[in-house]
Amino acid sequence: GIKKQRCTCIILFHNNPTFQHLSCAFRSLVFCLVTALQNARERTLIAVKPDGVQRRLVGQIIQRFEQRGFKLVGLKMVQASHGILSEHYGELRTKPFFQSLLTYMSSGPVVVMVWEGHNVVQASRKMVGQTNPAEAPAGTIRGDFSVHVSRNVVHASDSQEGAQKEIQLWFQGKDLLDWDCCDQIYTIEV
Numbered sequence: 001g002i003k004k005q006r007c008t009c010i011i012l013f014h015n016n017p018t019f020q021h022l023s024c025a026f027r028s029l030v031f032c033l034v035t036a037l038q039n040a041r042e043r044t045l046i047a048v049k050p051d052g053v054q055r056r057l058v059g060q061i062i063q064r065f066e067q068r069g070f071k072l073v074g075l076k077m078v079q080a081s082h083g084i085l086s087e088h089y090g091e092l093r094t095k096p097f098f099q100s101l102l103t104y105m106s107s108g109p110v111v112v113m114v115w116e117g118h119n120v121v122q123a124s125r126k127m128v129g130q131t132n133p134a135e136a137p138a139g140t141i142r143g144d145f146s147v148h149v150s151r152n153v154v155h156a157s158d159s160q161e162g163a164q165k166e167i168q169l170w171f172q173g174k175d176l177l178d179w180d181c182c183d184q185i186y187t188i189e190v
């Protein structure tokens with residue numbers, strides 16, 4: 001993800017004849033700016049699970065990501081099928097709770113979202129808290145709103161690679177909006 005983008009960026013700025021005549025300092029400055037902007041475009045998949053929707057927690061969960069400074073770029077409410085859920089939770093296929101996980105996740109609507117921003121994958125895992133709410137500190141979503149591992153309110157991608165796969169699984173490219181957030185220069189250094 002980011003490493004590949006950095007390489008592309010380096011190739012663009014160091015091998016492109018258009019930029020050869022620019023001073024080294026200026027090229028470095030442009031490179032830093034582009035890298036900062038690309039880092040700010042990291043995305044993750046967050047889903048409010050059926051228990052979160054039933055308990056009317058959607059608004060509070062969205063609010064936490066907004067107030068942290070992340071940008072919502074995709075949002076939908078879906079009744080998820082076992083098909084999409086078994087792909088989403090493919091790595092847990094051999095776990096004893098896999099079938100009950102699918103039953104619970106398809107028991108009602110989920111609200112699936114894509115959030116964008118600097119370091120959003122890692123930051124949102126911290127905001128969500130440990131898988132088992134008993135271990136999730138107060139102040140995290142799971143630590144504030146849940147008590148049992150099987151009803152832990154929210155999903156968050158656990159790596160950048162996982163996020164990319166999950167976003168492709170749940171969203172079509174055209175449903176993710178690339179919009180300018182007017183406060184962006186106040187939330188990251190560019």
Ligand SMILES: Nc1ncnc2c1ncn2[C@@H]1O[C@H](COP(=O)(O)OP(=O)(O)OP(=O)(O)O)[C@@H](O)[C@H]1O
Pocket residue numbers: 092097101130131132149150151152154155156157158
């Ligand atoms: N022992 C368990 N009993 C019941 N459900 C479980 C158990 N372990 C995990 N789950 C459910 O499966 C989900 C996926 O487990 P995983 O290990 O991926 O946790 P997670 O990454 O914290 O959660 P998610 O992937 O939903 O964000 C958990 O969020 C939880 O709802």
Ligand SMILES: Nc1nc2c(ncn2[C@H]2C[C@H](O)[C@@H](COP(=O)(O)OP(=O)(O)O)O2)c(=O)[nH]1
Pocket residue numbers: 092097101130131149150152154155156158
């Ligand atoms: N019933 C039950 N459910 C579990 C257990 N471990 C995980 N889960 C459920 C809740 C998790 O949110 C979900 C996905 O697991 P994960 O991807 O390892 O954790 P997380 O990414 O949700 O934090 O599976 C578990 O031990 N028991």
Ligand SMILES: [Mg+2]
Pocket residue numbers: 156158
């Ligand atoms: Mg997980």
